[in-house]
Amino acid sequence: SFAGLPCLMELNLRRNNLRKLEPDTFKGLNKLEVLDLNENRIFFVHKMAFLGLPYLKSLALNNNCLCSIPQSIVLLKSLRYFTFLNNVKTSPLLVEDLKRLSVVDMGINKIGCDCREREAKKWL
Template identity: 40%
Template sequence: MTLLDLWLSRSIPMCLLLQSLVLMALCFPSASMCPKGCMCQRDPHLHGLNVTCSQSRLKEIPPSLPVDTILLRLDHNQIGAVPDQAFHGLRLLRELNLSYNAVETLGEGAFSGIEGTLQVLDLSHNRITSVHKDAFARLKARIIVDDNPWHCDCALQQAIGGMAHNHEAAARVLCRSSELRDQEGRPFLAVDADLCNLAKRTTDYAMLVTMFGWFAMVISYVVYYVRQNQEDARRHLEYLKSLPSKPKKPDEADDISTVV
C-alpha cells in the first residue's frame, strides 16, 4: 500500500465524521444557544427554533435568546417588566407568549424589532395597568390582553386607537380604574369621552385654580398692607394730638403785660 492510499484510507473517515458533526450542529441547537431553564427544539417546517421557558421561575426575560427563535413561550413565570428592545434581535419571531406573569407596564420600545414578523402576542393574565401610547402602534400581530387591571386614561385610549386591526382584543379591555369614575368595571370601548381632552381640561382647571389662589393671596396682602398703614397713621395722629401744647416764653409774657 502506497503512502497516498494510506492517507486516503484514514482521511475519508475523518472527513465523514467532520461532516456528520457539522450537520448535527446545524440540525440541533447546542446547549450554549438555549437559555438556562428553557428547552429549544428546531421546527423542521419553519426552519427556526421553538423556545419553551414556561414555568421556569424566571423573573426577567432571558438576555441570550437564539436569533432564529420563531416561537417563544415565557408564560407562567414571574417576569415583572419588558425592557425596551428586549426582543430586538429576534427577526424571525412569530409567536410570543407572556401570559401569566407580573408585567405592570409596557414602554414604547417593548416590542421593537419584531413588528414585521410577530403574528401572535399573548399578554393575558398579567398586572398591566398602563402602556405607552405607541406600544402597539406598529404591531400587526393578534394581541391577547384579557384579565389585566387596566387603568383607562389618555395613553391607553391612544394605544387602543392604534389597534384598529385588533378590535376583538380592544373589546376585552376592562377598566379596573378610570379617569371617569362611572367607567370603572366597564369595557374600555364603552368610554365615550375623549380622555385626552379630559386630561387637558383637568390641567387647565388646575392652572386656573392655582392662578386664582395666587391672585387672592396678592389682593389679601395689599388689603392687609393698606389697613396696617391706615392703623399706623391713625395711631401717629392720635399721638400727635395727645402731646401738650408748647408753653410761652417769659419775654413774650412781659411784652404782653407792657402793652396792656
C-alpha cells in the same frame, strides 16, 4: 446561553420561575419564531431583551408579574401574535406599535383609563 442552538425555531420556557429578561437573553437564537414565556414570575424585561430575534412571530407572556407591555416588542418586526393575559396591570398602550400584529390578547389585565389610552381602547 443559547449560543449552540442557532437553528432552534420554538422555545418553551413556561414555568421556569424566570424573574428578569436582561439584554441579549436570547442571543444566538437567530431563527427563533415562537417563544413561550408563560407562567413565570417575570417582572422586568429590559428593552434589549429580544434583540437578535428577527424572525420571532409569536410571543407569549401570560401569567407573569409585568406592569406594562415590554417596550422591546417594538423591535420585533416579524411579530404577529402577542399574548399578555393575566399580568399585574397594563400601563398606557401605543397603538402604532401594535397595529402590525394579527393577534393581541391582553385579557384579565387592569387597563388604566386616561385620555392617552382612548385610541388604544378603541382599536382593541
